[in-house]
Amino acid sequence: MNPSSYIVLSAILFSIGAIGVLVRRNAIIVFMSVELMLNAANLAFVAFARMNGNLDGQVVAFFVMVVAAAEVVVGLAIIVTIFRTRRSASIDEPNLLKY
């Protein structure tokens, strides 16, 4: 194996995350799938940093973590708020913005 196998692993994790977003109906599980995709991207960054021989990839991965954390905070707050009024955590429920 060579360092490019990390990239392959990242691609696989990303795709699994994509399926999770598209197939599951529970909002929190969809969110977790999104986190999985971000993690896959982080893995790719770190592997590329190793390939390129500088730490820029790791710095970017660090910032991705920061942003992901912020995103989780706000996203979950939204889910809680929606849950309070609708008593349901399904993302198929709020479908009023339609034709």
Add this chain to the structure above:
Amino acid sequence: MSEAVTDVNTGEVVVFWVCAVLAVAGALGMVLSRKAVHSALWVALTMINLAVLYLANSAPFLGMVQVVVYTGAVMMLFLFVLMVVGVDASASFIETIKGQRLAATLLSVGLAILLIWGLGSALSGVPAQGLDAANTADGGNVQGIAHLIFTKYLLVFELTSGLLITAAMGAMVLAHRDRWKPAPSQRDLAVARVLGDGPVGNLPNPGVYARHNAVDTPAILPDGSTSDVSVPAPVRARGDERPLDRVDIEQVHQITEGPTE
């Protein structure tokens, strides 16, 4: 300096394969679990394996941060919200949108194949530089990352710090519950209870008629039925309520209605 490292030592190969398999297993477990809490735990498994992979890739700082921030903070946050939202909503695997599942599988598998094929073939012959030089340049991995953050990526750093503050404020605003009426005082609650429909007195705590004092054993009502409210809802939702045997019911009957002839 060191030459381009294309060969990896066997230790790394072992670590890679173990962690990779576990990570993929965790990911699949998350997607396919019925209960939300199980999904959260599978994800945590994936994250820890990824942290190990970071370590294998000469990114010790990032690996530790992954454990602390992602597995520690983010996943805990997820679990807390799951508790608020309620674990009793168990996922039904019937797809309501037509063609969604088929299209999703096709597209994601297609995406995976494209990425793997493309990236794999593009990068297979590329030599990896290795991070020995970069890690020792400033006297360590952390120092190297710090050097970059505070010189080259300073603006990004400032922006993301602003982002974090905003996120925290946003969460506070969103999760805040406005009181429309003043909070009911104890007297109000008592008045409501007396005027209401339900039982005025305390409900029987689990164990009033108890033959058992386990949380998962329901209390028996005078007529021999079980009291639903005596078992916590999560336990009931998980289906962990323990059934009663005939002896217990008989005994309660005798206590309440006298011995049967």
Add this chain to the structure above:
Amino acid sequence: MTELMPAEGVFSLIWLLIALPLAGATVLLVGGRRTNAWGPYLAILTVATSAVLGIAMLVSMMGHSAEERSIGQTLYSWVFVGGFQADMAFQLDQLSIVFVLLITIVGTLIHVYSLGYMAHDANKRKFFGYLNLFVAAMLLLVLANNYLLMYVGWEGVGLASYLLIGFWLHKPSAAAAAKKAFVINRIGDVGLGLAIMLMFATFGSVTFGPVFGAAGEASEGTLTAIGLLLLLAACGKSAQFPLQAWLLDAMEGPTPVSALIHAATMVTAGVYLIVRSNVIFTAAEWAAVAVIIIGLITMWMGAVIGSAKDDVKKALAGSTMSQIGYMVTAAGLGPIGYVFAIFHLLTHGVFKAGLFLGAGSVMHGMNDNVNMRRFGALRTVMAITAGTFIVCYLTIIGIPPLSAFFSKDDIIHASFERSPVIGILAMLAAGLTGFYMTRLVAMTFFGKARWEDDAHPHESPKVMTIPLVILAIGAAFLGMSLVYWGNIETWLEPVTGLQEVPLPLPSWVYETVTLALVLIGAAIAWTMYARREVPVEAPHGSWLTRAARNELYGNEVNDALVVRPVYHSSRWLVWFDNKGVDGIVNGSAAFVGGLSGRLRRYQTGFARSYALSMVGGAVLVVLALFLVRVS
């Protein structure tokens, strides 16, 4: 080409000839009701002053030698674009001065007459304003030294004609007649416009001097084209075939208008154009032949129509058409005839004005009735009118020694000099002239009175009869004086050229035969209309009579050839605009609407569907990237 002398002395006031009536028109039309009281008198004053100035300029010009009689006055450089230059400049030569005198003198008399004729009209100030505008435009037309400025005057008289024909605009027939006159004139104007463009393209200038000087160098085809285009313009303005349909309808206007515009001056502008452009027509033979043919056709058309009309003004209009046909024929004959065309134009201007004003006087006395079948024996009540009318009548049929005897017979001689066919046609038309004019006079002034019950015919006031008398005197003596006292031929020769061709027979033969034909025609008409009873209802008549009454179906031909195709094509265009153009516009709107109706179904509201399309897009992007890289 004679050089233009500078404008000194009285000639420095050439511009004033036009400016005075123009100022009069402006004051009257812009001033509005405030000028109602004194407006008409101001109008008369401006035209009279122009007449006096014109006479002064004639006297001064007669003092010059023959080569020095062309005066040029440039006011300012008007159009100066690239290589094209046209100045606001005037050319007063022997040809223009006679026109100036005709327009201003006859114009003044008609202005005075209108004081009486339009005395009861509420809008008479506007009428005088329009009359002044007309005089100014006509003077500009004859005084311009380049074709572009002449075109301005050409258009101006067309405008004045429209305004004056439709003066009683509450009458739908008058409004329609004005519109018809304007539209048919416009077709002629296209000819003049194209001729000017062609002149500029060929000669590089449209000023008379350079154009006529270089005419010899242009190709015969170009000159013929220019000549035919000028002929088209002349047909429009002078009501020649095929653009003659408007003249009879133009009689809807007040009678002074018919006298001034449609007898004496505007309709002669076409003849002026041809004579002024004589260099071009002399060089382009086929164009000249076309002029002759048009002139002959119209000569006969006018005479035939005039013989059958019961409306006195329309009969006189037919006569005008015919007499202008004479002038146009003479102009087409070339240097042998240009002078006589102008000669006849001058005499015709005087006697036709007299005839029209006389008819107006008759109508004034008969409650504006124009039906000659309701006239009869008017000489007993309207002596002065009848007297002047009969003098003008004798002139027009060519009784010696009155004016038209000289002018018309000169044309007949010139026709015979060219070809016996033309000569015989002109001679026979003279006989027909005698017929229809006698019919008119007999039905109006002689025979039994066929008046309607409420008609009280009376003589017109002096303000109307005095101009009649002056015109009758002019009609009687003008011809003589222009031959014996001051010779019109030698006067005009420097401008038009004059060629003497010997006649096959001595001239008195032609004059006698013509006179005989005229008397025969007059006798026939007298017998039919003075001796016999004139029925009050028009009898059915032969096919020729009915055709003549219907103006030889000229209107029907116009309708079929022009009006109906235009109407149909415009209807088709409207249909195309509604269905085609609007269809495209509405169709594209409907298409967009339908498309958006289909597309909005994609907004299902489910976040997962949107996520699916996002992933789909990502797959496409990755695919595209790899395809680019791989290929």
